[in-house]
Amino acid sequence: EHTVEGRSADIIVSWGNDNTKTVAAAPVVTQEKASETAPAPVAAVATPVVEAKKPLKAPPVMSGPVAVEAIDFLNEEGRSVIAVTLSGPVKVSEPVEEGNLIRFELVNASISRALRRTIDASAFPSAVTSVTPYTVADGDHQNVRIAVVMKGAVAYALEKEGSTVRLVVDDGAYAEPVPAAVSQVEVVAPEATQDAPAGIVQQRSAPTFRPVTADEMAAEAARYTGEKITLVFDSANVRSILQLIGDVSDLNILASSDVGGNVTLRLIDVPWDQALDLVLETAGLGKVQEGNVLRIMPKGKLRELEQAAMKEQTIAIEEGVLETRAFLISYAGVDDMKGYLTDIKSDRGSIIADSRNKQLIVRDVADVLDQMRDMIAQIDKPERQVMIEARIVEANTNFSRNLGVKWNFDYDQNVDPTTKSLTVPNAALGLGGAVALAPTVGAGLGSTVAIAALDDQLNIDLRLQALENSGEGKIVSTPRITTLNGEKAVISQGTKIPFSTVSDSGTDVKFENAELKLEVTPEINPDGSILLDINVSNSAVGTVVPTATGDAVSIDEKKAQTKALVRDGQTTVIGGIFIEDERESATGVPFLKDIPLLGGLFRSKSKSRDRRELLIFITPRIVE
Template sequence: MAGRISWLTAAFLVFLAQALVSTAAMAEVQVSKVELFEEGEETGLLLTGDGPLTYRLLSQEEPPRVLVQLPDAAIEESALPETASEGLVEELTLHTSEGQPPRLELRLSRVAEASATREGAALAITLAPAKRTNPASAEMEREPEPEPQPLQARPEPEKDAGPLTLEDFDLKEGAQGASLTLKTSREPRQFQSFQLDDPRRLVVDLQDAKLGVSKNRHPQNHPLIERVRFGQGSDHARTVLDLKGQVTHNLEPAPEGLRVSLRRPSRSQDGREVTDVDFTVGPEPDVGRVELSLDSTGAEAQVQLEEGRVVMDLPKTRLPEELEKRLQVTDFGTVVESVDLYQREDAVRVVASGKGPLEPTTYQLDDKLVLNVGKRVSQEAKKGPEATGEPYQGEKLSLNFQNIEVRQALNILADFADLNMVASDSVGGQLTLRLNDVPWDQALDIILDSQGLGMDRRGNVIRVAPQAELQQQAQQELEAEQKRRELVPLRTEILQINYAKASEVKALLESQGEGEGGMLSRRGSISVDERTNSLLVRETPEQLRAVRQMVEKLDRPTRQVMIEARIVKVNTSFERQMGVRWGGFHTDTTGFEFPNRLDFSGSLSGAQNAEPDLAVDLPAAGVGGGAAGSLGMRLGHIANNTTLDLELSAIEAEGNGKIISSPRVVTSNQQEATIKQGTEIPYQEATSSGATNISFQEAVLSLGVTPQITPDGSLILDVEASNDSVAQNTAAGPAIDTEEVETQVLVDDGETLVIGGIYAKAEREDETGVPFLRKIPLIGALFRSRTTTTQKDELLIFLTPRIVEDKATGGRQVKQDQS
């Protein structure tokens, strides 16, 4: 420690001459040299400028680094040391950007505690290895955040008082605690303090004071205080007490300085009770929120992450028996499946069990303690916040406020996030808030929501005010804008409509309504010139631009679709006929003169007829006008008078037909295209006067298609297909057989749609023969003929829609008139 002080003292003496600068305000301080030093376990950074340097320190543990922001200063790369690594510092980087103060980034090999000392034009920053690591603890140390006490002022300061200097300190042990006196050059006028819980620290700031102690670290052998540290801020001297346990403190100014009284809290002060438990869905749909209501503030939540569950303990807290229970929360749809609450010795334990890796966050708002449990985010996802989709992307911090002023809490967040924030005079009050490892933007929303505040972001400045005040201001601005619009002169403009009907465009514009949110103001009007298909618009310039832009979007050529149809009709027919003709005759003499001869035959013709004598004449009929094939024979004997004639006839006919038509039609988007093919059949019908009139009945193949182009280039087709044919003629006119298909399909551009299923098959079998005899088994075939007919008809429709490329719109003719 002595070695470190020696080189700091030497450095200050070297640049003491440069530290003597004018007290007048300077626009910018030029940093001329930056040096890195190593003394034992500590590493130092020394900055030298041509005037006093103001600074801000930010420490981060993951990854370990320290940021030094230098407002109102300028620094060049040439001022940096040749070796950018020393001791704990692995890399020293300068960040400069237009409109932003320069920053020095120190990437560390391990987590370190940073403190600063300023002397004249020199600024020394000391990095010491941290004994404890906890997220956001370093950030909380650099600026007053939780539990500040209001600034206190002496009623009548001395007129001849000089600069305030913190010269030394005196620590005394008492029966119930300790008494620390910060010795100053005069009685301090303004001071404030706050406490940190993890790690436990008490921070005391003396406003407008300079640091005059010989060293900034003083280890102590005290039951309450482990170490006393000092640091120089931009406008204050800071004293940090590293505590060994929880204490209460009180500040009292004295002529010799500021007296800080520390006392151990009594057990009754720590005791609290859970009054209610509730479970809701958190800021994200999959985040579960456990909300505990307490009878007092200041609860210390100890959260542990175990496999598949989150365990939170509240020391020195009592849970009523009626609240010791298990909550089944699977119906909420979060990662939390159940919540168990029970008393464990003098602590209340809350166990949230869920699925998958979990990540908890906790915060306390007044008497409400909230535990949010969500999915754990991987390190790769954390590096890319855009991919996570999380609503809060700010750097995480931990805060513990006890009755802090709302304005001061907002100031802490503004300093942490480097925001330009303006708070309304109406912002006031106090709050108690405990946040553990939450993004700063979420912390800001929590504070605003708890106090009924809102924010208005304009550019890079955030204005905070009560929501009612912001709403009132917005209403006033809206009324002022309306009054301004009422004073704006009107202009007349003629808009030529190219592709749409001017009357339809006028109706669309007027349907948007009048006043705020409509296309027309209360003073505006639109007329239509049907002859030139134009719109005559009289409006303010601002509304006129809106109308013109809307007309340009509406007046566009309707996209067209070409529909290629291929209609295929297939006919297949088959007919078979089989018949038989047979007969015989017998001739003999009687021995009488009359009748001398007897003939028996199956034919009406005489026995001497050239035609065969038939007893059964059932030949096969011809098909399509052609004769059936036949095979005949006669069986007889020369010495016998009996003859038998037999003839078989059969015919088969098979036909195949195919009719193909390929019509094409182009139609506009959402307009029906119709294709018809067939015959109109005339028929007579009586009129009301008794005369006869000729009417026509359609028997056609009809195809109707209505296309709709989707934004992604696909097409929705409403298809109606019908196939009508003549069934039979009646007294009232021809009867029509109808086959119809109606459907809606989604196809891609150029994709072919097939419509089938219009299929008909007719089978018929006819039999002609001699009654009774045709049914005799085996020989019944000699007394009958058969006809078998099969007819098949099938209709196939192939549709291929193609989007026609948009037609070039060309320029718009606009005539303008000032009135």
């Protein structure tokens, strides 16, 4: 039985296990059979350089043969190791070279039939092709011979430590190639691991070959949208890889005869168009797509074709037949469009602007005329529009407080014996004068208290009022307007207030606007954002003020002017305009309200505070 274990970039092949016990010696094989069992030597090559070997100490004399417990093949960074684990110390013969074959013997040793198998290492990045253990007869005992077939002349060393014999081979040119990009990648040293059980050898990580990583291509990943594929090949032909990509992409691929070479790649879940670019870049190839046909050729040849095409185009412009075409201009200015096309026309061409019919008459070669047609199609487009929706909110905060006592005397000639209340029709009498009754107090906002009654004919009501009333009001206006990109739009609604002015020529009547007005100039940016130049005003009729020519009405005006950058459909708010009015007044019975201490029973006070704020919410929407 044998096991193959991969750890990081190392590969371990093990025969046997930790618990293998010493077994009886295998039947002695004669020298002739041994020669048949051993692999045939290959053609001789130059004698390899052999490193200095450690002196092998003579093992102590043992009563019986030493058993081979395991044979391990390790492929480490740049070297291969064949490790033979025995049940005890053993004498090792000097290695013998026969062409690409290196063999050494373990004197007076035995090996089980399960371990007498060839280790095939040809698929590994190693200088070792195979390792074959077998037994040979040596007088009255047998030896275990280890035959190692190499891929070429490389340096090696035979080492012995305790009951372990190791053949260390320098892989040299046969080692796994290290890409240049690895030098730019930070390599973290692996953590130390505990000793592994016998038969399993610990290894360090080795760098793996990768042309590119996803992180290195993150900046260009956005432009690759093809179906993801996985390509893992070792020295694969470029033409074969192009055929695989053509099957996935549904493109017709035409490769020139000089497209060739091999590439080694490992691409996992990569868009096929990205994989194609990587393969072409690695192989020094370029591509030209015409419809669903992809032409692939070396970059040098591709540059030659481009230069030849440019030369042909130059000759066609200089020597081509002149044609005349008329281009209608629907939205852009004719003179502006003429300026754009002047840079495209050839030296032999001419452009005439017909402003009355909104067209350009151009005479030039066919290729230049086609370029002008495409340019006009890109520029001559209808101007986009923007719909502006504005919500204007005026928030009022009113606070009023009324506190006072008011007296009321009623006299009635017809005394009601039940209520003992006296009333005088259409008459109201007070102490020292007439006093108007306060409005009825709403539930929860105040109280009315009856104090006493003087006699059957008088009813004296004492009302102590404590009123505190607070409220908020909102005035919402929602004007909407649509305008062209870059053009000012104005919308207004209100009233014209007349007022008279006196001059030498007489009295004139003029009008002042009391209106809600919105002015907006939008500019659409290429990224979809909108720059708004906003001017909002809200005027209303104010109080009456005296003037030299008489009373006049004042105009209360609120304004907001700003610039804002918003996205299509988003809302911006403008606020912070406050107007606050505070008023205090006092009423009461003359003379009595001024009596110290008792005057409070004959007077009332009122205090009001009015706070208003103007808020403007603006939402632009692009109309295609």
